[in-house]
Amino acid sequence: MDNKNWLLVLFLGILWGSSFLFVEILLNFMNPFIIVYLRVSIASIILIFYLLLIKIEIQFSNKLIFNLFIMGLLNNVFPFLLITNGQQYITGGLASILNANTSFMTILIASLFIKNEKLLRSRLIGVTFGLIGVIITIGYENLSGIVSTEIGKFFIILSSVSYAFAAIFAKIKLNEADPSLAATGMLTTSTIILTPIMFFYYSNEIYNLNFISIKYSIAFAIVCSVLAYLIYFKILSTTGPGNLLLCTIIIPPSAIILNAIFINEMIKIHEFIGMLIIIFGLLILDGRIFKKVKEISLFKLH
DSSP states (O other), X not given: OOHHHHHHHHHHHHHHHHHHHHHHHHXXXXXXXXXXXXXXXXXXXXXXXXXXXXXXXXXXXXXXXXXXXXHHIIIIIHHHHHHHHXXXXXXXXXXXXXXXXXXXXXXXXXXXXXXXXOOOHHHHHHHHHHHHHHHHHHOGGGGGGTTTTOHHHHHHHHHHHHHHHHHHHHXXXXXXXXXXXXXXXXXXXXXXXXXXXXXXXXXXXXXXXXXXXXXXXXXXXXXXXXXXXXXXXXXXXHTOGGGHHHHHHHHHHHHHHHHHHHHOOOOOHHHHHHHHHHHHHHHHHHOHHHHHHHHHHHHHHO
16 A cells, blocks of 8 residues: 555544544534434435545436445444434543454354354454444443443444445445445435434424534534545545554544544543454454564564
């Protein structure tokens, strides 16, 4: 991977890390549902215009629409609502650490549903480190009461499960779909799903939004959905999906640094230690650093 693509991966990790900062800011202006609704609706409109601009051939079948509907639920509606609700109870930095659990969840669940996704030794070791990191981050003494007293942490872990199922579903059902079309379809179906709820229960809140909250909402949609998806497509086309795991490693530290700079939000020592263990687990899953170290060691021996 050349320097340009390394920068793209780093930038994408920072963009996705900033989503936790945006949620923290927007929670001061609106409830979690409105945050999610504005994110997906604004992003879907912009991406629809983007598809028209690049003149991509759009062909929808009933099967594709159904699959995009499921992906909209698994990859946008459920996790976005869980994360924004979870951040009412915990910091954005802690949410980003727990959300890094997505890769481990994906590997565990994929080993159950996809024949070719075996739980190899390196993956099992990486997942084990990840789970240990999550336990340390939550605090082992809080595990028994996570659903009642630690509901924010529970929501974030549930969101990682939803993301994991989304990744598996996409691999099985949307493997041949154009990535930009799939992303636009997911965001559009998410908007369609959420719009009736918005009109019935939250229409007054939409009408009462002020300029500052709308400005942050537009920035959130553009930075964390539109721009992030476009970079995501670029990485997929140039270096392949394997390098996207590196983004997962970058998200927690970037979220913590951004939240500390802009809203003076800090994480606790045990959360920081848990993050380091989770990142180590992700590095084991990625494998390249350890492979490089092994190659250097063999070279020195010769």
